[in-house]
Amino acid sequence: MSFDTIIVVDWSGGNDRGTKPKKDAIWAALLRRDKTEPPRYFRNRQLAVGWLRETFEAELAAGRRVFAGFDFPFGYPDGFAARVMGRADPLALWDWFATAIEDGPQRNNRFEVAGRLNAMFPGTGPYWFNCLRQEIPGLPRRKTGWGGHGLAERRMCERAAPGAFGCWQMGGAGAVGSQVMTGMAALSRLRERFPGKIAVWPFEPLDRPIALVEVWPSLYAEAVLAASGPDEIRDAAQVRVLADIIAGLRDEGTLDRILADVPDDVRAEEGWIFGLASDRTARAGAERIFAPPENERWEELAC
Template identity: 55%
Template sequence: MTGFDRVAMVDWSGGNDTGPRPRKDAIWMAEAGKTPVYLRNRVRAEQALSDLIADALENGQRLFLGFDFPFGYPAGFARALTGRADPFAVWRFLAERLDDTPDRNSRFHLGAELNRRFPGIGPFWFNALREDIPDLPRKDIRAGHGMAERRACEQAAKGAFSCWQLGGAGAVGGQVLTGLPVLHRLRHRFPEQIAVWPFEPLTRPVAVVEVWPSLINDVVRQVQDAGVIRDAAQVALLAAAIAALPPAVLATMLDVQSPEEGWIFGLGHEDTLRATAAELDKSALL
């Protein structure tokens, strides 16, 4: 069951409120066939996501909903942290501990708390705050923590960052710590309506899928050259490209087994994604 009526993508951010004026390095959401939407903080983003899911369910539509951050950590992390090799146990753990408001969040302190549960130094690192945080190194001096540096999919994805780095250009660790609690709440707000890929069979109306817009970077650059905000271009192009995939091709891309670490949608099929994105009418997307 892989056919979808609607496809939407979200470019996440682990930072604070980015103000009323649309800008880069913020949260952007785009549904295929619609103009990208700027969301200045995670409170607004979570409400927008809830509204989108509720609307799809009310209208009997299947929704493919992509997020650009890892849904899991390298193998062994979930069991070491929660006693179970269950990514959803990690989601709950983070949701119960992260303090998050539009103007501040505790992702760096949470990283330090997680580090204290492992031997040695790490696995999390990078502190962007002025205050020093015990057990969270500013630089990568990690050692002896026992975790692999990357998931299997990140080893295969050229340029992908490790989920342990909590800040810095291109880093994704902060998005994971702030994004997974939101996904946890959405799953419980819509019980039995959301399936998370590739952890669950996609037999429910809403599929929540890990994506990485960098897989279509070459096409995104073409739109960027016209002065479009990169984050907006990424979500618009990726949503439209996935919506345009033939059902059989989409089914092949979703045929992945990775019950603990998760996977990046489209990895190994980059040429197909890029070719589909390249054929889109870009002027109609942004």
């Protein structure tokens, strides 16, 4: 397959970040065969989704195929979707989040949704971390006592990628739990807006004009560091450099092979990180568990 347009989006699960470009916000890079645009800053998800919608419309109208990478997990550890949806269908879970998440620039209900989901499981439920002032029923502030729900802490790909966080931590440094919920909801709505035009990797064959792909820029941290400008915001550098890398893989003819390099047992539910080797031998020594120290003062970290 050949992609004419490469998009990479650094997502955020937090509130509106203001007009001045800054880190830990939403950044996006767009690279066409004949044009490279500077990274774009979006102060909130609503503006980012509006841009994605307009961009997808323009690329489809021009007959260009799109690789759209997003830096949040596309699935949960095995067993979660089946418990919530009654079947192991990650895209049905996306649709569930699109209905459950009420999302605005200044507030959304992601913490309440986490508590609601925890109530579906025995033990503590898998989600943890509440940084709001009010208590959220069912959502603990700390990880203490975590367990009893029957789910893994991380997906297979996260266990194989040093430094990758799992889906359950809803806030704090490096956490992706809020990104997952808001991201799945947003992509579900885009799939609804463009019926029959979007395929989701690795759950579906990439035989449609737009491919949504899970990426993790930290997998290319050395390349990002080497190519970053002295005053460039890290998130802007990450999307710019990763878009360049993906375009290079396309041009040298190896992109299809990398997209096909996915373990069979994660294709149905968990998903995979683009560029992470599927072969266990190639990943030898990388697998470890990343648990935050119990004495960390999570309540003081960013929400």
